[in-house]
Amino acid sequence: MERSVVVGILGLGTVGSGVIQIVNDHQQELMHQVGRPISIGKVLVKDKEKPRTVLIDKEKLTEEPADILHNPDIDVVIEVMGGVQEARDYILQALKNKKHVVTANKDLMALYGAELLKVAADNSCDLFFEASVAGGIPxxxxxxxxxxxxxxxxxxxxxxxxxxxxxxxxxxxxxxxxxxxxxxxxxxxxxxxxxxxxxxxxxxxxxxxxxxxxxxxxxxxxxxxxxxxxxxxxxxxxxxxxxxxxxxxxxxxxxxxxxxxxxxxxxxxxxxxxxxxxxxxxxxxxxxxxxxxxxxxxxxGAGSLPTATAIVSDLITVVKNLVLGVNGRSISTPLFAKELKSDEEVEAKYFLRLHVKDETGTFKALTSLFAQEDVSFEKLLQWPLEEEQPAAEVVIITHTTSRAVYERIYNALENMDVVIDIKSTYRVEGGHQ
Ligand SMILES: NC(=O)c1ccc[n+]([C@@H]2O[C@H](COP(=O)([O-])OP(=O)(O)OC[C@H]3O[C@@H](n4cnc5c(N)ncnc54)[C@H](OP(=O)(O)O)[C@@H]3O)[C@@H](O)[C@H]2O)c1
CATH class of the missing domain: 3.30.360.10 (Dihydrodipicolinate Reductase; domain 2)
Incomplete structure (x- = not known):
């Protein structure tokens, strides 16, 4: 039988425990998928003496990152410790030591994803992060x-x-x-x-x-x-x-x-x-x-076993790539240069809830402000309010307008005599264009 693929895990909390449970319980399915046994080599924790909820040989626990990052027996490192700087540092060391990496860390990937993917590619290593967004959802x-x-x-x-x-x-x-x-x-x-x-x-x-x-x-x-x-x-x-x-x-x-x-x-x-x-x-x-x-x-989107499912699926891909000898070949360089829309180009409808003075001229003032900016109402509701002065609650949903125009309207409303208070405003979405 071929040598087993040895995994080092950084962290044994909610997600790390789930990973160990799935690797232990699904050996037959994993073997069927990848044709090689997968075993847990070492697991990094902060405190080896802390009681654990998952069955793990105590000998496998370590408080020394080098036992994983510089361990020649370990092929794949799973980072489930969280945090940013230490996690980045450990992943960089793992990749430079030619270990493939799977992480669940969205904070890290959002900040340093581009850098880490480049180092992974430079070292012909895989770096997968399915669990970092929406937990168990692929x-x-x-x-x-x-x-x-x-x-x-x-x-x-x-x-x-x-x-x-x-x-x-x-x-x-x-x-x-x-x-x-x-x-x-x-x-x-x-x-x-x-x-x-x-x-x-x-x-x-x-x-x-x-x-x-x-x-x-x-x-x-x-x-x-x-x-x-x-x-x-x-x-x-x-x-x-x-x-x-x-x-x-x-x-x-x-x-x-x-x-x-x-x-x-x-x-x-x-x-x-x-x-x-x-x-x-x-x-x-x-x-x-x-x-x-x-x-x-x-x-x-979270939880021990759902998140661990995504991680172990990434691990399966790493091992399939190992068997085929194609690790580190996923495309990580973006195809397009980034072009962000300006405030004039971002278009949406808006919900707006106002308290206004219940007196002649209020509606004329409101409608002429929107008309000046060429924004019409899709829906408008009004209720009287029980306040000391005559007041009304008005709820408006606008037709589509740009963020720049809506901000101008909003700023003008803040300074309008007939507006007592702007209670809330939200964007309205729904279509796909
Ligand atoms: N929880 C979820 O449902 C979920 C979902 C998606 C993604 N994630 C991501 O998965 C990662 C882990 O989350 P989690 O909920 O499993 O965290 P957690 O329960 O707090 O577990 C963290 C583990 O890492 C160990 N650890 C932390 N810092 C360490 C350090 N400097 N040195 C050694 N060991 C260290 C801890 O050791 P001790 O046990 O000894 O304290 C603990 O075992 C995070 O990046 C999180 O954003 C979590």
């Missing part, structure tokens, strides 16, 4: 292999389970943001410091990775326009429902005539959109290709 392989022959023009993703869980509970149970966030933290769906999730940064990292691959261009994290969910209210969600929409945190990447935009923000989607029914901690990525039209990838 979206990266879906884009780079399944849809490789198409020209992708749009990707819309619910790629952060924590925020999707919070927004689902707010929408379905009418509970406010702070209360649901606390519950999510108690249930382990949200971190004790939830900033990266609720401010949209985690989703932005994943969208930068998806846009880089889907559009074959070098998208950086700074190219993503980001807004989180901390100001979303249940009132906004109720109005959205009344108008036939659902409010979701959406990562959107669009390409038109070679020019792209990438953003993460709470958006209104029509309630019959495929993403509108993706609830709780689930993830989904909707992809539109010129030839294929609409497709959607849906599933668990």
């Amino acid at each position: 979206i990266i392989r879906g884009l780079t292999e399944g849809l490789a022959s198409d020209r992708i023009t749009q990707m819309m993703g619910i790629v952060n389970g924590t925020t999707n869980y919070i927004l689902t509970k707010m929408d379905q149970e009418g509970r406010d943001y702070a209360e649901v966030l606390k519950e999510a933290q108690e249930l382990g769906f949200a971190e004790s410091d939830p900033t990266s999730d609720v401010e949209g940064l985690d989703a932005a990292r994943k969208m930068a990775i998806l846009a880089t691959l889907g559009f074959s261009t070098d998208v950086a994290l700074e190219d993503v326009v980001v807004r989180g969910i901390t100001t979303v209210t249940t009132e906004d969600m109720e109005y959205c429902r009344q108008l036939g929409y659902v409010l979701k945190l959406i990562g959107l990447a669009k390409r038109q005539e070679g020019r792209i935009e990438i953003t993460v923000q709470p958006m209104l989607l029509p309630d019959n959109h495929p993403l509108a029914s993706v609830d709780n901690e689930y993830n989904a990525v909707y992809v539109y290709g010129e030839a294929i039209g609409e497709t959607m990838f849906y599933g668990p």
Whole structure:
């Protein structure tokens, strides 16, 4: 029998434990796929004495990175320790020592993906990162292999389970943001410091990775326009429902005539959109290709075994490449130079909720401001408010306009005498063009 492929794992937390469980439990399937046994060589942890939930020979645990990175017996390194600088340093060492690498680390890939892929190619090594976006959903392989022959023009993703869980509970149970966030933290769906999730940064990292691959261009994290969910209210969600929409945190990447935009923000989607029914901690990525039209990838975006499934599938590809002697041959250089859309070119509809003075002339003032900018209303609702002075709540959905024009309107509204308060505004999406 051929020598087994030996794997070193950096990290034995939620994901690392899942990887060991799948490698142990699926030996027969792995052998069938790759024709060679796969074994775990060493596992790096911070604390060897900590109790572990997964069955692992204690002799295999190490607190010394060199036991993996400089170990001549180890063929493949799986990085599931998280963090950025140490993880980058260890992966660079592994690649320079001709070890193939599989990682689940989106923070690292969003910041240093281009550099790491180049070092991997220079050393004829594979570097795969399926688990870094949407956990168990095979979206990266879906884009780079399944849809490789198409020209992708749009990707819309619910790629952060924590925020999707919070927004689902707010929408379905009418509970406010702070209360649901606390519950999510108690249930382990949200971190004790939830900033990266609720401010949209985690989703932005994943969208930068998806846009880089889907559009074959070098998208950086700074190219993503980001807004989180901390100001979303249940009132906004109720109005959205009344108008036939659902409010979701959406990562959107669009390409038109070679020019792209990438953003993460709470958006209104029509309630019959495929993403509108993706609830709780689930993830989904909707992809539109010129030839294929609409497709959607849906599933668990995190968790020990779902994420480990993606990692072990990457490991299978590495071993198949080893058997064929073609490691490090995946194309990693982008085909197109990056051209970002300007504010004049980014077009969308907008939802706007205002409190205005309920007096003669208010509507004339509002409509003439929008008319001056050539923006008409698709929907407009108004209710009287019970306040000391006569006031009304107005909800508008505009027709399509540019971000530049909408910002001018928004700034003018802030200074308008008849406007008491701008309660909220969101982008409205839904079509594929
Ligand atoms: N959790 C998910 O569902 C999920 C989904 C997709 C992607 N990911 C990504 O997968 C990675 C791992 O996530 P996780 O949830 O498994 O993390 P985790 O539960 O916190 O586990 C991290 C592991 O790495 C070890 N570790 C961390 N820093 C280390 C260091 N400097 N030296 C040695 N060992 C170190 C820890 O050792 P000790 O056990 O000794 O403390 C622990 O075993 C992250 O990049 C994350 O973004 C996670």
